[in-house]
Amino acid sequence: MKLLDGFLKHLASEKGHSPRTVEGYGRDVRRFLESVVAAGSDAAADDATCWKALAEDRTVLRRHLAGLRRADLGAASIDRHLASIRAFYRFLVLEGVLGKLPEQLGRGSRGGRERKLPTQLAEETLESLLELPDLSCVRGRRDRAILEMIYGLGLRLSETVALDMGSLDLPGERVRVTGKGNKERILPLLGPAATALQAHLADRLDTVGLQQVLDGRTTSGTAHVPVFTGRGERRIHPRTIQARVARYAGELAGLKGVSPHVLRHSFATHLLDGGAGIRIVQELLGHEHLATTQIYTHLSRARLSEEFRKAHPRSR
DSSP states (O other): OHHHHHHHHHHHHTSOOOHHHHHHHHHHHHHHHHHHHHTTOOTTSOHHHHHHHHHHOHHHHHHHHHHHHHTTOOHHHHHHHHHHHHHHHHHHHHTTSSSSOOGGGSSOSOTTOOOOOOOOOOHHHHHHHHTOSOTTSHHHHHHHHHHHHHHHHTOOHHHHHHOBGGGEETTTTEEEEEOGGGOEEEEEOOHHHHHHHHHHHHHHSOHHHHHHHHHTOOOTTTTTSBSSBOGGGOBOOHHHHHHHHHHHHHHTTTOOSOOHHHHHHHHHHHHHHTTOOHHHHHHHHTOSSHHHHHHHHHHHHHHHHHHHHHHOGGGO
16 A cells, blocks of 8 residues: 555654554554455555545444454553554545544543553662672673663663663763654763663773773764673673563562563652652653653552551541
């Protein structure tokens, strides 16, 4: 489909979405078309004619969503499918194929669905977790730096993996991070995270290279050298970080289900609990929309309610 191809190119070039995100949008829209064809609609007709007809048929979308539910897709996955279809229809409006967004797609999909609160660890638990790597060995110092950077800066797993020496500005106490959609943000590099990172860099670099990074004078030869490596001095694999985080969590009272993303969730929650404004947290996390960050306020409220029930005599 020319329109679908154009939509995917629009997402990549105009919206700046990553190849993986673009692939996901395309997969969702194709599945929608497949269900339309299976239901007997002539989706093989001219693209514009086909989509105009589908936009006017109120039952098409309902049948598709019902099929997703029968396939046992969760509410979050169905929301994602609907968001992909809505984005495609918006593209059709932008291209002049449709005059307006179909009414059934004009409203948000979440409705009254309960949003799942992200998992997070208590501050005391995280402090204990960060102390677990063995600082007497190179791997332990690397792992400590990884844990401190994810929790101390709220990094995504992909952002941690992609860190290069040229991303660091140690004299300026900051680090440049490239997040989703190739959007850059500058994060403060302070306290234990900076200390752990410098200890790791002393293992990674020779004396001259280390001094250049410490002075903020990274050369073109070292700018693209990965900060964190695995075997063979290759850039560390995401699964390696996931495995190390899970291992340390398992050593800590047998915690299960702890991932790098849990550390990022904890970073956001602890900031809000400490009095940081939600806009600040949004900026630090690199969220495009405030609504994505607001789930952490729900989490803080849940903790507030729990403490109220424990402490106030009229709550029982």
